[in-house]
Amino acid sequence: MKLNHLNLQVSNAPEMAAFFVEYFGFVVTLEKPDRSLIALAADGFDLVLQESGDAKPSYPKGFHLGFILDDLEKVQTSYARLKHAGADLSAEIVQSRRGAQFFLTTLDGITVEIGCHYATDGVVESQSRQ
Incomplete structure (x- = not known):
């Protein structure tokens, strides 16, 4: 079995995506039109950033x-x-x-x-x- 992805709840998906792209070499592979969900990939690993809505993620x-x-x-x-x-x-x-x-x-x-x-x-x- 291979781990497919990790989904992180974040308050601002575009801002967090920019962070992972800039500092960890991820590339954006998918974005919802409203950018509330952004999928990234690097070295065979997928990272999904999903906005948590009104609540700050913990x-x-x-x-x-x-x-x-x-x-x-x-x-x-x-x-x-x-x-x-x-x-x-x-x-x-x-x-x-x-x-x-x-x-x-x-x-x-x-x-x-x-x-x-x-x-x-x-x-x-x-x-x-x-």
Whole structure:
């Protein structure tokens, strides 16, 4: 079984779509005429952004999206780019025996994790899927 998509309830679908297009390389694949639902795709994954209507969307504590990059340099580059753009970054890049990561928060309070994994010998493990 393959995961098909993730649907996020958001307060402003066009604004959130622009965020994922700009900073995560997604492309828009579908939009309702009123733009209340926008589907995006990147690296074989579909993300659907659906406006929540009058209620501000809320997510449970600990809920987050995780993006994996190939190596520490790409994590550092992503961090620098997002910091320069004024993203709401939670802290600096944190490294452990498992890998390196940082978190940011979107306008609707959705936490996004960006990181890479290390091999057991401390060397960055490639995340490329062939």
